[in-house]
Amino acid sequence: MRVVSYLVIGFCFGIVMYKSEAASWFRIYEMFQFGSFHMYGIIGMAVALGIVGVQLIKRFNIKALGSKEIRLTPKNSGYKNYLFGGIIFGLGWALSGACPGPMYVLAGAGFPAILIVIFGALLGTFLYGVFKRYLPH
């Protein structure tokens, strides 16, 4: 049952990413050119509703399935890793036009070249794990 719910959520995510064109390299390029409101509208609308929903969860102490706590773990403080990591991520996002969700959606959509990006992302994740202790955090 659990497995089915994850699959269904992922499936909906895939449909939304593809149909909204948030998975398109062209839309990412256009966003960084400030050529359209589209991507800003998607992220802005999701965040606006997200803020309202999270506040409701906190205010009314809404529980997850099986009356478990909803996981809203705050991130550790500090800024270096968020800023430097964020910049590196942004460079890759604008180059490949794909972030870690849409890359799988594009694999399903039948673009074999995206497998190179996915392999790169796995390699990048691994390299971070190896060099983590030498980096400012």
Place this chain on the structure above:
Amino acid sequence: MNFMFEPWPWYVAGPLIALIMFALLFVGKQFGMSSALRTVCAAAGAGRAASLFKFDWRAERWNLMVIAGAVAGGFVASRYLSNNQVQIDAAVTLKLAQDLNITSTNNAYLPTELFGTENMTNPSNIVILLLGGVLVGFGARYAGGCTSGHAISGLSNLQLPSLIAVVGFFIGGLLMNHFLLPLIF
């Protein structure tokens, strides 16, 4: 039937993304797509090389289920719900042609110059795609999250670290888009 193939506007997609985040919270998980990369590394035995990957990846198998669903969603959307042609701003289209020599704009979902299967053996394309992926994977883990984890979930929870990360995403993205892409292409 044409409306079936039309792209969804931002005011449809935005609320649906918020809904997906809440669905994951409701089943006791979090919206963070880059964690799956870490899970795959751990499952492949990367724990022997770095402590970051020394965890019980089986407990994080749900990430892989979400991804399997996303692959299926991409398949269905591209086959049955899209004409796979992204229409973008006219001035940006012109700039793509002039600065980057990309002319597949408005006729494809991804630029065929970079993602076309016929261009996959082009060594510079392989380097660009691999480097893009490495930066995305490295940066996401260094920053502790990506677009879903920081820009959507983190900002929804009003977390300052997520705001810093999103500012970083845009610094890096603007640098690449305005200064580096014209040099690379």
